[in-house]
Amino acid sequence: MEDTLLRQTPLFKLHKALGARLAPFGGWLMPIQYKGILTEHQHTRSSASLFDICHMGEFMIYGDVVKSGIENIITFSLSGMEIGKCHYGFMLNKDGGIIDDLVIYKLAEEKYMIVVNAATKNKDFAHLKENLSTDAKLEDISEDTAKLDLQGPLSRDILVKLVSERVLDLGYYSFGHFAAFGEDNIISRTGYTGELGYELYVKTSMAESLWNMLLADERIEPAGLGARDTLRLEMGYPLYGQDIDDKTTPLEAGLEHFVDFNKEFIGKDALIKQKKEGLSKKLASFKTDSRRSPRHNDKIFAEGKEVGIVTSGSFSPSLGMGIGIGYVENGYDWLGAKITIKSEKSELEAKIIDKPFYKEGTARK
Amino acid sequence: MNIPEGLLYTKEHEWAKIEGSKVVVGISDYAQSSLGDITFVELPKVGDEVKQFKTLTTIESVKAASDVYAPLTGKVVKINEKIVNSPEVVNQSSYEDGWFVVLEIKDENEKKNLMNAADYKTYVEGLS
Numbered sequence: 001m002e003d004t005l006l007r008q009t010p011l012f013k014l015h016k017a018l019g020a021r022l023a024p025f026g027g028w029l030m031p032i033q034y035k036g037i038l039t040e041h042q043h044t045r046s047s048a049s050l051f052d053i054c055h056m057g058e059f060m061i062y063g064d065v066v067k068s069g070i071e072n073i074i075t076f077s078l079s080g081m082e083i084g085k086c087h088y089g090f091m092l093n094k095d096g097g098i099i100d101d102l103v104i105y106k107l108a109e110e111k112y113m114i115v116v117n118a119a120t121k122n123k124d125f126a127h128l129k130e131n132l133s134t135d136a137k138l139e140d141i142s143e144d145t146a147k148l149d150l151q152g153p154l155s156r157d158i159l160v161k162l163v164s165e166r167v168l169d170l171g172y173y174s175f176g177h178f179a180a181f182g183e184d185n186i187i188s189r190t191g192y193t194g195e196l197g198y199e200l201y202v203k204t205s206m207a208e209s210l211w212n213m214l215l216a217d218e219r220i221e222p223a224g225l226g227a228r229d230t231l232r233l234e235m236g237y238p239l240y241g242q243d244i245d246d247k248t249t250p251l252e253a254g255l256e257h258f259v260d261f262n263k264e265f266i267g268k269d270a271l272i273k274q275k276k277e278g279l280s281k282k283l284a285s286f287k288t289d290s291r292r293s294p295r296h297n298d299k300i301f302a303e304g305k306e307v308g309i310v311t312s313g314s315f316s317p318s319l320g321m322g323i324g325i326g327y328v329e330n331g332y333d334w335l336g337a338k339i340t341i342k343s344e345k346s347e348l349e350a351k352i353i354d355k356p357f358y359k360e361g362t363a364r365k
Numbered sequence: 366m367n368i369p370e371g372l373l374y375t376k377e378h379e380w381a382k383i384e385g386s387k388v389v390v391g392i393s394d395y396a397q398s399s400l401g402d403i404t405f406v407e408l409p410k411v412g413d414e415v416k417q418f419k420t421l422t423t424i425e426s427v428k429a430a431s432d433v434y435a436p437l438t439g440k441v442v443k444i445n446e447k448i449v450n451s452p453e454v455v456n457q458s459s460y461e462d463g464w465f466v467v468l469e470i471k472d473e474n475e476k477k478n479l480m481n482a483a484d485y486k487t488y489v490e491g492l493s
Contacts, residue, residue: 021401037427038402038453226401230427291405291452293425315404315427345423345430 009054010146010207018222026118026241028055031224040227041317044193045360048152049223050214053199054207056147057121059114059128060139068136070112073128073266074104075250075259081106086173086188089258090250091127092267096274097246098253100124101238103190105175113186113201115147117240131266146207151197151231153362154219159198162213163187170198172364181213182206192228194235194361230314236285236325236355242296243283243311243325249274252327253283281308284328285355286339287321288348294324294341301340307332310341318358322348325355366489367394369460373436373476374485375418380460381436381479383470388437390421391464392455395489400426403452408444409466415439417475422465424452437475439468 006029015022020031031052033040043049065071065078076089083106091099100120105113116124121142128138150159159167163180167187170176175188181202191197202210214220229239238244244253249267251259251274259271288294294313299306313324324341332339337352368374373381378396382389397403405425415421415435422433444466448454455463480488 033401036402036456038404226427291425293404293430295430315425317427343430345432 007055009052010204011052011054011211014208014211015052015222020222020224023225025225026055028118030055031222033224033226034222037224037226037230038317040221040223041230043221044152044195044223044227044231045318046153048150048154048158048197048220049227050211050220051149051151051223051225051228052211053147053149054204055118057116057118057124057140057142058145058147058201059116059125060141061112061114061128061132061136062139063110063132063136065110067133068110069131069133070128070136072264073131074102075265075267077260077263078104078106078112079263083108084174084176086175086190088173090255091124092249092265092271093246094267094270096249096251096267096270098240098244098248098250099127099246101240101244105186105188107186113141119241144204146202146204146210148200148202148207148210148214149191149193149197150200150214150220151191151193151223152195153365155195155197158214158217158219159187162217167198181210191363192237193231194237194356194358194363195231196362196365229312230317233312233314233323233325234316234318234356234358235361236357238283238325239312248283248327251275252279252281279330281327281329282333283311283325284308284333284352285323285325285357286341286350286352287316287319287323287357288341288350289321290348291315291321292346292348293322294326294348294350295343298324298326298341298343300326300328301342302328302332302337307339313341316357318360322350323357324350328352366398366486367460368482368486368489370482372460372482373479374482374488375434375436375479376488377418377432377434379421379434379436383476386470387442388439388468388470389464390436390466390468392424392433392459393485394459397456397459397463400424400429400431402427403455406448406452406455406465408446408449409441411441411444413441415441415468417478424455433465435468436479437468438471440471441466442469443467
C-alpha cells in the first residue's frame with residue numbers, strides 16, 4: 001500500500017521528529033519503534049511509556065440500554081454497569097464470530113462511549129447502526145478524539161503530579177473526567193500491556209500539547225506498536241484480526257469470561273450450540289525452549305500430526321524465550337503438552353503453558 | 366548509514382573482509398538497523414561448506430526470522446560464539462564484535478560479484 005493512502009494521526013510529525021520507524025497498521029501509518037522494541041518494552045515494564053493510539057475508533061451511544069438495542073449487541077451486561085466504569089467484551093455476528101473486541105465506558109445514564117479497533121471501525125459502525133433501534137443516537141467521534149496511552153508502574157505517580165490527585169481514586173477498569181488538557185477529558189485505568197496504566201482521551205487539537213507535556217517528564221519515553229505487541233502477547237491478550245476475528249468465537253478464544261449468558265445478545269444461540277457440541281479448537285499459549293520464536297501462520301504439530309496454527313508469536317523480551325498463541329485441535333491443547341512448531345525455515349520444540357506468560361505485571365496494583 | 370571502506374558487500378547486506386586466503390563475514394549496519402533488535406543467531410559448524418549467495422545461517426529479530434547469505438564460497442573455519450549468547454552485539458557492533466564467521470576462500474574470482482563500499486552506498490540509497 002502506498003504511504004499516501006494511509007492515514008496519519010495528529011502526532012505524525014512528532015513521531016518523524018523523534019526518528020520513529022513507521023509502518024502501516026489498520027489503514028494508518030503508525031510508529032512501530034523509536035529507540036528499539038526491546039528497550040521500549042523494558043521501559044514500559046519498569047518505568048512508563050507513552051503510546052500514540054489515535055488510530056483507534058470512538059463512538060458515542062445515547063439511549064436506554066434496552067430500548068436502544070445496545071444491550072442486545074454487546075456480550076456483557078450494560079444494565080449492571082455503574083457510571084464511571086469500563087468493561088471489555090465483544091460484538092458478535094449471528095454465528096458467534098467476533099465482529100470486534102471493544103471497551104465500553106458508561107459516562108452517564110443513557111450515555112456510553114465505545115472504543116473499537118482501527119481496521120474494524122467502519123464495519124463496527126455499520127453493525128451498530130443496523131442493530132440499534134430508532135431510540136438510539138449513534139455518533140462517531142473518532143476524528144475529534146485523540147487517544148494516548150501511558151503505561152508502566154510509574155504512570156500513576158506521574159499523572160498524580162501532572163494532572164490531579166484524583167487519579168489515585170481510579171481503580172482498575174474505571175475512569176474519571178479531568179480538565180488538565182482542555183475541557184472535560186477522560187482518563188481510564190485501562191491498557192493493553194499488563195502494567196499499571198492509563199488511557200487518555202482528549203480533543204484532537206490537544207494531542208500534541210499533551211504528548212509533549214508527558215514526554216517532558218524524564219521518566220516517560222515514547223513506545224511504538226512493536227513494543228505494544230510484545231507487551232500484550234506476554235500477557236496473552238488477543239489482537240483482533242490476528243488471534244480473533246469474525247470466524248472465531250469468544251469460547252474458542254478462551255474469553256468466555258467476557259460473555260454473560262444470563263442475558264440476550266446477538267450470537268448467543270450459536271455460542272450455546274457450540275458449548276453443547278464441544279469446541280473443535282481452542283486458543284492455546286506456548287513457549288519454546290530457546291530464543292527462537294514461533295511466528296504468525298507457523299503450523300503446530302503434536303504426536304506427528306498437524307493440529308493447529310500459530311496466530312501470534314514473538315520473542316518475549318521479559319522471559320528471554322520464544323512465546324506464542326494459536327489455535328490447537330481439541331484433545332491436544334492440555335497444559336504441559338509438547339508440540340512442534342514448523343515453518344519453512346525451522347522446527348521448534350514448544351510446550352503448552354498457562355497464560356499470562358509474564359506474571360509480574362502491575363496492572364491491578 | 367555506516368559503510369566502511371575496504372569491505373566488500375552483497376545485495377542482501379552482508380559484508381566480507383578479505384584477510385589473505387580467508388574472509389570475515391557479517392551483516393551491514395543497514396541490515397542490523399532494518400532488522401531491529403536481533404534476538405537469536407544460529408551459526409554453522411566449523412567445517413561446514415557454504416556456497417556464494419546461498420544460506421549461511423538464520424537470525425531472528427523481535428519481529429521476524431531472516432536468512433544470512435554467504436558472500437563467497439568456502440569452508441567455515443571460525444565462528445563467533447559471542448553473538449549466539451549475546452545477539453544484541455550484532456546490533457551494537459555489526460562490523461567489529463558482531464562478525465558471524467570466518468571462511469577459507471575457495472574461489473578468489475567470486476569477489477567480482479561483490480560491491481565495494483561506494484557501490485554499496487549507491488545501492489542502499491536506491492532502496493529507500
